[in-house]
Amino acid sequence: xENVNQKRLFxxxxxxxxxxxxxFAIRAKIEGVFSTxxxxxxxxxxxxxxxxxxxxxxxxxLGGFIIxxxxxxxxLRMAFGLHLVxxxxxxxxxxxxxxxxxxxxIGLGNGSVEAACNPLVSTLFPEKKTKMLNRFHVWFPxxxxxxxxxxxxxxxxxxxxxxILVSLLFIPLAIYGYIFWGQQIPETExxxxxxxxxEMLRNVGAPFTIIATVxxxxxxxxxxxxxxxxxxxxxxxxxxxxxxxxxxxGRLVNKIFLLFPLVLFCMLLTASTELGTTQxxxxxxxxxxxxxxxxxxxxxGIMAVGRFFAGGLVxxxxxxxxxxxxxxxxxxxxxxxxxxxxxxxxxxxxxVFAVGVCYFWPTMIGVxxxxxxxxxxLGMSILGGAGFVATSMVLPIxxxxxxxxxxxxxxxxxxxxxxxxxxxxxxxxxxxxxxxAKKIAK
Numbered sequence: 001x002e003n004v005n006q007k008r009l010f011x012x013x014x015x016x017x018x019x020x021x022x023x024f025a026i027r028a029k030i031e032g033v034f035s036t037x038x039x040x041x042x043x044x045x046x047x048x049x050x051x052x053x054x055x056x057x058x059x060x061x062l063g064g065f066i067i068x069x070x071x072x073x074x075x076l077r078m079a080f081g082l083h084l085v086x087x088x089x090x091x092x093x094x095x096x097x098x099x100x101x102x103x104x105x106i107g108l109g110n111g112s113v114e115a116a117c118n119p120l121v122s123t124l125f126p127e128k129k130t131k132m133l134n135r136f137h138v139w140f141p142x143x144x145x146x147x148x149x150x151x152x153x154x155x156x157x158x159x160x161x162x163x164i165l166v167s168l169l170f171i172p173l174a175i176y177g178y179i180f181w182g183q184q185i186p187e188t189e190x191x192x193x194x195x196x197x198x199e200m201l202r203n204v205g206a207p208f209t210i211i212a213t214v215x216x217x218x219x220x221x222x223x224x225x226x227x228x229x230x231x232x233x234x235x236x237x238x239x240x241x242x243x244x245x246x247x248x249x250g251r252l253v254n255k256i257f258l259l260f261p262l263v264l265f266c267m268l269l270t271a272s273t274e275l276g277t278t279q280x281x282x283x284x285x286x287x288x289x290x291x292x293x294x295x296x297x298x299x300x301g302i303m304a305v306g307r308f309f310a311g312g313l314v315x316x317x318x319x320x321x322x323x324x325x326x327x328x329x330x331x332x333x334x335x336x337x338x339x340x341x342x343x344x345x346x347x348x349x350x351x352v353f354a355v356g357v358c359y360f361w362p363t364m365i366g367v368x369x370x371x372x373x374x375x376x377x378l379g380m381s382i383l384g385g386a387g388f389v390a391t392s393m394v395l396p397i398x399x400x401x402x403x404x405x406x407x408x409x410x411x412x413x414x415x416x417x418x419x420x421x422x423x424x425x426x427x428x429x430x431x432x433x434x435x436x437a438k439k440i441a442k
Contacts, residue, residue: 013117015176020110021143029151046396048099053392054218055107057385063115064381075116082109130366137362141303148297203374205260206249221392270360271387276394290343302354320429327421330356338411
């Protein structure tokens with residue numbers, strides 16, 4: 001790639017993801033502030049935090065559709081501007097509505113980073129996509145570690161106001177904007193390999209059904225009065241209808257094997273398991289005898305180290321083997337956390353959980369990039385975006401559960417998600433081994 005500074009672009013991408021991740025850590029900390037100082041219930045906070053996740057999804061979906069038209073560099077510029085506005089608005093938030101609006105901009109900025117940088121990293125390193133995507137995603141847990149440590153130092157230890165903590169986001173924001181400035185950004189892999197836009201849509205399997213479903217999920221995640229009643233038969237009927245529509249669009253219309261929708265289903269559960277738990281870490285573990293911010297730092301620190309050294313593990317187990325092992329360990333970690341008491345047991349349980357969720361996100365993106373490369377930037381964006389929408393739906397449900405049933409029952413209920421993933425990843429592994437044997441052999 002002539003005139004493309006791979007190292008500089010990769011570093012800039014990592015710093016952009018660092019800003020994204022730090023917003024997650026800071027949000028986890030100030031959840032308590034908005035509860036105690038501003039009088040919001042846990043359920044209200046869950047709805048106000050929701051846009052940080054579905055806004056992420058909206059930006060990723062739009063970015064995936066238009067990135068090859070408006071170019072990656074313009075998506076990155078948009079990410080910078082949205083981050084800037086969102087951080088400023090967050091500094092002035094003092095109720096549910098203002099917190100909601102600030103998170104809309106922050107979520108859109110975060111999603112724009114992922115929409116641009118996932119395909120950019122994949123394009124920069126075509127021979128080692130999964131390895132470099134894992135290294136890129138080191139900076140998600142890495143940023144949460146940095147944000148968590150800063151939250152503990154500034155607010156818990158020194159006693160400064162939360163606005164000081166939020167203001168620190170301007171530093172990495174300015175740095176990544178500067179590093180990207182004036183750089184030659186390559187075309188996405190889909191464009192450079194000659195895959196048409198129509199073929200990209202087709203390889204998503206059932207793009208219009210998937211997008212319509214995600215829009216509906218965003219609607220339910222954003223309107224408090226539309227609570228999903230799992231005791232009713234209607235949610236299950238809706239799921240059955242969606243499955244039928246996916247099959248009709250994917251198999252009968254597009255005539256393609258439905259690997260992508262299966263990967264997408266797994267992504268909904270992996271994202272909810274990882275992000276739902278870590279976003280509510282303060283409320284879930286505040287009575288366990290150790291600062292939840294310390295737990296968050298330990299969890300995300302383990303994730304950062306694990307992702308950095310992911311290349312060898314992925315090579316030995318292959319991506320689906322890594323995902324299956326992760327689901328088993330994540331289930332164990334959540335069950336241990338649900339019965340943990342005291343600092344030592346909580347730390348040990350959190351470490352097990354961290355190992356479990358460590359490889360979920362980047363390896364899911366890597367599976368799509370490796371085995372469904374024709375889905376292009378759109379496929380990666382849909383996966384990441386849908387994962388965040390699922391999390392936005394889980395947050396108020398978890399918040400309500402924490403208030404009514406308590407943290408331990410909530411954690412135990414969350415363990416159902418990785419249990420389902422164990423079954424799904426076994427199926428995914430069998431499908432890939434039978435249909436993509438030559439790809440694995442390479």
